[in-house]
Amino acid sequence: MRILVVEDERKIAQILVAALETEHFDVVVAPTGEDGFFRANAEAFDLVVLDVMLPGRSGLEILQTLRQRHVDTPVLIVTALDGVDDRVLGLDLGADDYLVKPFAIPELLARIRALLRRGRPSEVFRLKAADLEVDLVTRRAVRGQRLLDLTAREFELLEYLLRHQGHLVSREMLAREVWKEPRRATPLDNVIDVQMTRLRKKVDADGDRLIHTVRGVGFVLREGEP
Amino acid sequence: MRRWAAASIRVRLTGWYAAVLGLTLVVYASATFVAVRHEFMEQLDDQLHDDFEAAEGFLTSTPDGPVAWSGPADRDHDGDEDRGLDVWSAGGERLARVGASEALPPAAVANAGSEAHYESITAGGRRWRTLIGTALVGGRSLVLRVSRSEERLRGQLAEVLTVLLFGLPLVVVLAGAGGYLLARRALLPIDHLATAARRITAERLHERLSVPNPDDEIGRLGAVINDAFARLESSFEQLRRFTADASHELRTPLAVIRGIGEVGLGETRTPAEYKEAIGSMLEEVDRLTNLVDTLLRLSYGDAGTVRLARVPVDLGQLTRDVVSSLAVLAEDRNQRFALDVADGATVAADRLVLREAVTNVVDNAIKYSGRGSTITIRVQREASDAALTVADEGPGVAPEHRERIFDRFFRLDEGRSRDSGGTGLGLAIAKWAVDVNGGRISVAGRDTGGAIFRITLPIAAASVNTQKES
Numbered sequence: 001m002r003i004l005v006v007e008d009e010r011k012i013a014q015i016l017v018a019a020l021e022t023e024h025f026d027v028v029v030a031p032t033g034e035d036g037f038f039r040a041n042a043e044a045f046d047l048v049v050l051d052v053m054l055p056g057r058s059g060l061e062i063l064q065t066l067r068q069r070h071v072d073t074p075v076l077i078v079t080a081l082d083g084v085d086d087r088v089l090g091l092d093l094g095a096d097d098y099l100v101k102p103f104a105i106p107e108l109l110a111r112i113r114a115l116l117r118r119g120r121p122s123e124v125f126r127l128k129a130a131d132l133e134v135d136l137v138t139r140r141a142v143r144g145q146r147l148l149d150l151t152a153r154e155f156e157l158l159e160y161l162l163r164h165q166g167h168l169v170s171r172e173m174l175a176r177e178v179w180k181e182p183r184r185a186t187p188l189d190n191v192i193d194v195q196m197t198r199l200r201k202k203v204d205a206d207g208d209r210l211i212h213t214v215r216g217v218g219f220v221l222r223e224g225e226p
Numbered sequence: 227m228r229r230w231a232a233a234s235i236r237v238r239l240t241g242w243y244a245a246v247l248g249l250t251l252v253v254y255a256s257a258t259f260v261a262v263r264h265e266f267m268e269q270l271d272d273q274l275h276d277d278f279e280a281a282e283g284f285l286t287s288t289p290d291g292p293v294a295w296s297g298p299a300d301r302d303h304d305g306d307e308d309r310g311l312d313v314w315s316a317g318g319e320r321l322a323r324v325g326a327s328e329a330l331p332p333a334a335v336a337n338a339g340s341e342a343h344y345e346s347i348t349a350g351g352r353r354w355r356t357l358i359g360t361a362l363v364g365g366r367s368l369v370l371r372v373s374r375s376e377e378r379l380r381g382q383l384a385e386v387l388t389v390l391l392f393g394l395p396l397v398v399v400l401a402g403a404g405g406y407l408l409a410r411r412a413l414l415p416i417d418h419l420a421t422a423a424r425r426i427t428a429e430r431l432h433e434r435l436s437v438p439n440p441d442d443e444i445g446r447l448g449a450v451i452n453d454a455f456a457r458l459e460s461s462f463e464q465l466r467r468f469t470a471d472a473s474h475e476l477r478t479p480l481a482v483i484r485g486i487g488e489v490g491l492g493e494t495r496t497p498a499e500y501k502e503a504i505g506s507m508l509e510e511v512d513r514l515t516n517l518v519d520t521l522l523r524l525s526y527g528d529a530g531t532v533r534l535a536r537v538p539v540d541l542g543q544l545t546r547d548v549v550s551s552l553a554v555l556a557e558d559r560n561q562r563f564a565l566d567v568a569d570g571a572t573v574a575a576d577r578l579v580l581r582e583a584v585t586n587v588v589d590n591a592i593k594y595s596g597r598g599s600t601i602t603i604r605v606q607r608e609a610s611d612a613a614l615t616v617a618d619e620g621p622g623v624a625p626e627h628r629e630r631i632f633d634r635f636f637r638l639d640e641g642r643s644r645d646s647g648g649t650g651l652g653l654a655i656a657k658w659a660v661d662v663n664g665g666r667i668s669v670a671g672r673d674t675g676g677a678i679f680r681i682t683l684p685i686a687a688a689s690v691n692t693q694k695e696s
Contacts, residue, residue, distance in 0.1 A: 084533070102511075102515055179551070182578060183578070183582070185520075185582065185585065185586075185655075186516065186589075186649060186652065187552060187555070187585050187586065187588075187589035187652075188551075188585075190555055190589075191551065191552060191554055191555055194554045194555055194558050195554055198554070214505065215501075215502070215505025215506065215508065215509065216504070216505040216506065216507065216508025216509040216510075216511070216512060217505070217508055
C-alpha cells in the first residue's frame with residue numbers, strides 16, 4: 001500500500017512516516033504543494049494525507065484539481081483549521097476524511113485503515129481475541145468458558161477495542177465513536193477511564209491481560225505485551 | 227464650516243448667543259423706531275391742529291378788508307422760521323402770508339374742501355408738515371394753511387436712530403463677552419472632569435473623579451464616567467488575572483514535559499523507563515491540548531463567532547442523559563443522584579452547547595461532593611423559565627467567591643488544582659454555554675453547607691403546543 005504524505009512541516013512529516021511505516025505502509029513525502037500535486041497526479045497512490053496550509057499551493061487547491069481530473073484516490077486532510085466552515089469546505093471539495101492537528105497517531109492510523117477498508121464490505125458477526133469471543137448478533141461476550149456480564153456501554157466499548165485489536169485506541173476515538181460525543185471534555189475522559197477500568201475487571205478477571213493502558217496515548221486490546 | 231465645528235463649545239455657544247441676541251435687538255429697535263416716529267408725527271399734527279385753531283380764533287378780518295392777527299404775540303407766526311400761516315379767500319386770492327410760509331409754494335385752494343387735511347411737502351430743501359382747511363373768520367370763509375417744519379422732528383428721530391445704531395452693537399458685544407464668561411464658568415467643571423479623567427490611566431484605574439454634587443448635570447456625567455472606570459478596572463483586573471492564570475496553566479505542563487525530557491536524556495535508562503517518561507510527557511501534552519482547545523472555544527465564544535443551532539430541547543431529558551452518562555463517576559465515589567425532573571421544561575437552545583453546561587455543573591458536583599453523599603438534581607418550570615438546580619454536599623462556595631467562581635481558571639482551593647484533573651475551566655465553559663443560549667447561571671449556598679448551582683433558561687415558545695399535542 002502506497003501513501004503520499006503532503007506536509008511541509010518536517011517534524012510532522014517524519015512522525016507520519018515513522019508511524020505509517022510501523023503499519024507497513026510504503027510512504028512518500030512531498031514537502032511542498034507543487035511537489036505534492038505533481039506526484040499525486042503522476043503516480044499511483046492508495047491514499048493521500050494532505051496538509052492544507054502549504055507553501056506554494058494550498059492543499060485545498062491540490063484536492064480540487066485532483067478531483068477535477070478524476071483522480072479518485074482517498075484523501076485525508078490533516079490541518080490545524082478546525083472551524084466548521086473549514087471542515088465543510090474540505091469535505092465538499094472531495095476530501096474523504098478530515099483530522100485536526102494536533103491529532104493522536106492511533107486515530108490517524110485508524111482513519112487511514114478505515115479509508116482503505118472502504119468499499120470492501122466485511123460484515124463481521126463475531127470478533128475474537130485469544131480466548132475472548134464476542135457475538136455481535138446475540139450481544140454475548142465470553143472469556144474462555146465464562147460468560148461476561150456487560151452493560152450496554154461496556155459491550156460497545158469491548159466491541160470497539162476488538163475491532164481495532166492490536167491497534168492503539170485513543171480517548172478521542174472512544175469519545176467520538178463509542179460515546180458519540182462530538183467533543184472531548186475532561187468529565188468524559190474520567191467517564192471513559194472509569195468505564196475502562198470496570199470493563200477490564202470483567203474481561204481480565206482471570207486469564208492473561210488483554211486490555212492494556214498505554215500511558216498518555218490510550219488503550220489497546222492485544223495478546224501479550226502492549 | 228470646518229473651523230466652526232472645530233471651535234470649542236464655549237466659542238460656539240457665545241456665537242449663537244450673540245447672534246440670537248443681536249437679531250432680537252434689531253427687531254426690537256426697529257419696532258421702537260417706528261413707534262417713536264409715529265408718535266412724533268402725531269405730536270406734530272396735534273401742534274398743527276392747535277395752530278389752526280389759534281389762527282381761526284385770533285385772526286380778525288372785515289369783509290373784503292385785510293386780515294390781521296389779534297392774538298398774543300407769542301402765538302403769532304410772524305418772523306418764525308419754523309412755522310408759517312397762509313390765508314386765502316375762498317376765491318383763491320392770497321390775503322396773508324406769515325412766517326416761514328414765505329418759502330412754501332401756494333396751495334391749491336380749490337381743492338382745500340371743507341374738511342381740514344394734513345399734507346407733507348418739500349420746499350427749499352426742507353420738509354414741511356401742513357394743515358389746510360376752511361375757517362370762518364369775521365363771518366368770512368377763508369382758506370387757512372398752517373405749517374411747521376419737520377426738521378426738529380427729524381433731528382430727534384436721527385438722535386434716536388443714532389443711539390440705537392451705536393448702542394446695539396455695543397450691547398451685543400457686552401452681552402457676548404458676558405455670555406462667553408458664563409459659558410466658560412458653566413463648562414469649566416467639564417474641563418476639570420476631562421483633565422482628571424485623563425490622569426486616570428491603566429495604572430491608576432482605582433482612582434475616581436470627585437463628584438461634589440451627583441444630582442446636577444456635571445455630577446451625573448461624572449458618575450457615568452466613574453461607572454465606566456469601575457467596569458474598565460474590573461475587566462482589566464479580570465484580564466490581568468486571566469493572563470497570570472493562563473500563563474501558569476500553560477507553562478506548567480510545558481515545564482513538566484521539558485523536565486521529563488531533559489531528565490530522560492540525562493543518562494541511559496531501560497526501555498521501560500523511557501516508555502514511562504514518554505507516556506508521562508504525552509499525558510502532559512494531552513492536558514495542554516485540552517486546555518488550548520477549551521481556551522480557543524471560549525475565545526471564539528468571546529468573539530461571538532460561534533454559530534448555534536437552536537432547537538427545542540427538553541431540559542429534563544437532557545439532564546437525565548447527562549446524569550446517566552456521568553453516573554459511573556458518581557458510582558465510583560459511592561454517590562447517589564436524587565433526580566426530580568418535571569415535564570415540559572422545553573427550552574430553545576443549542577443541544578450540544580447546553581449539554582456541555584449541564585455536564586460541567588453535574589461533574590463539578592460529583593467532584594466536590596464527598597464519598598457517599600447525595601447530589602440532588604431538579605428540573606422545574608418556573609413561570610416563563612425552565613430551571614435546573616444541582617445541589618451538592620460539598621464544601622460550598624463562600625459568598626465572596628460566588629461571582630468569580632465562573633471566571634476562567636478560578637479555583638477555590640489552589641492546592642487541589644491539577645490532581646483533581648480539571649482544567650479550571652469547567653464552570654467558565656458552563657457559564658459561557660448558558661449565556662449564549664440566553665440563560666443565567668448562578669450559585670448559592672445550602673443550609674447544610676453544600677452549593678446549589680442553578681441554571682435558568684426561557685421556556686421555548688413552541689413548548690406549550692408540543693405539550694398539548696403529546
